[in-house]
Amino acid sequence: MQTLYDKLWQSHVVHQESDKPDGMALVYIDRHLVHEVTSPQAFEGLKLAGRAPWRRDSILAVADHNVPTTGRSHGISDPVSRLQVETLDQNCEELDITEFKMNDLRQGIVHVIGPEQGATLPGMTVVCGDSHTSTHGAFACLAFGIGTSEVEHVLATQCLLIKKAKSMQVVVEGELGHGITAKDIALAIIGKIGTAGGTGYAIEFAGGTIRALSMEGRMTLCNMAIEAGARAGMIAVDNITIEYIKGRPFAPRGDQWENAVAYWRTLKSDPDAIFDRVVILDAAQIKPQVTWGTSPEMVTTVDGKVPDPSQITDVVKRHDMEHALEYMGLVPNMPITDICPDKIFIGSCTNSRIEDLRAAADVLKGKHIAANIKLALVVPGSGLVKHQAEQEGLDKIFREAGFEWREPGCSMCLAMNDDRLSSGERCASTSNRNFEGRQGPGGRTHLVSPAMAAAAAVAGHFVDVREIY
Amino acid sequence: MEKFYSCKGLVAPLDRANVDTDAIIPKQFLKSIKRSGFGPNLFDEWRYLDHGEPGMDSAQRKLNPEFILNLPRYRGAQILLARANFGCGSSREHAPWALQDYGFRVIIAPSFADIFFNNCFKIGLLPIVLDANNVDRLFREVLATEGYRLVVNLEEQSVTTPSGESFFFDIDPFRKHSLLNGLDEIGLTLQHADRIKAFEARHRAAQPWLFT
């Protein structure tokens, strides 16, 4: 009677000091993904202490947060960003760590390239100095974000000292409506349980709707587990998982493949496993989601309205809502479809995979962005996604629709490079966070699915994607 | 990690729920490859009237007179009183670094985001969870009383108000021990090197494809 989380946990405990089940355990880490922003201080600490990485072959590094999405052949113009990326290059060279450099075709957002390379495999523990590491849980991994001290700890010991989380099962059953995607499921879940609803839990997504999702959709969903407060999100292995992994560069081959698959098939919760909390959603009820505020839980449906703080009795909540509406420049009771974005961003580790680009291109085919849209960007999740999209002619559809077709990276998801919102600008974004200033100081973010972002680009305001295609 | 000593500290109230790590330390400052110097940019977008970029002299920048930490009465605060889900968002340890560099040693809130909470312990910053009603009361008292200080005693796991009332807080025994002694966690883990190697050998035998 074990949950998937129990199985993943148990198969990685190296040592547990106390007998108490809630005590700290030393847990072994199989895959360590590294990027330029949260690693320099960890590598420095390691060197200062005269230590070496415990297992180099567990590490895969890539620069993604700071890299420019245009003019790469000239290098990085911002000297501070450049130094950070060069520091990663240097550390990887010195320590003989595999890194996909900026101009490598395999470069991309760390959470896109792990699965794409088959470096993320079922049953693994996967960590990265990045909260969206939860993405990899789509492969029945125990995957979670860590801070820089922990990055150093994993480098030095291949282990982490952690506490077991509680378990939550989010069950989604039923058929999704036309035009409804994993992003809408994710936002609907967050709208239901809140951004702190999953705090202290590891979430397993289950049910017929989840099993029907592609790996891309499952990654989108697990990616957003952290926005529901859960450090880890995960989904059981099935044929879809196995098919996706087959033949990828880091995936096992030959005899090992058969053995691996046999083991991977055990990576699911036992039918009678008990979860600490169960949340159930009806897929048929999920409509296209749009956030209106400065936290992912401040979300409603496209046919909804901006909420009215005067209707809220909880003082702290009301205060937060007023604050958010002021920041977002919205008035209570305004229909969501009256909101007009200035910029469109299709990208980020949530929605920059091939399927996301296809969904957006489907909406854009033969259409053009509205006159009020100042900039519409597509930033593929990796060089390989970009290449694939070009093979399929998607770049052409985007370009003809008035979108810019960029080089892979985090880009305007967090605006560490030059891609950002100016103060007061509004963005329909396929990313994961609508925090104040996230996409640029004073910038206003509305989180939506790729199809919804594309639809808003064409209409010049939010629009129900189900009505236009 | 720095040792945590008990303290009697001035309290600053930050009356907002869901304060995220982008608000605590905006991304442009994450380009630094150092661990220190983030204090001047703590809450940068709320604290200053202009837009901050790395390399600016923060002493020359115009402060937002309305932001709570800029009020003279909260200058030198060591304890931050906050609302629910403090530190949500990214895993950036730069957030606790910035809070510590600014001078905070303790954060009190009804709840914290998991990764942030965990990161605090790694650097010797103490996050304390008190129940929402008590946090509410502390907010009222801090706002009503200039120079309001709390005594935080980690040994006894207590927070004591000026009127002598004490609240008990929970903390994992291992974390408490590490904080009190300023332990090097990596060093501690490496004491288990043989166990790790033994585990690794078993793990490799069972799932050889993980080791290629």
Ligand code: SF4
């Ligand atoms: S795309 Fe955005 S959320 Fe994802 S890793 Fe990059 S910055 Fe973080």
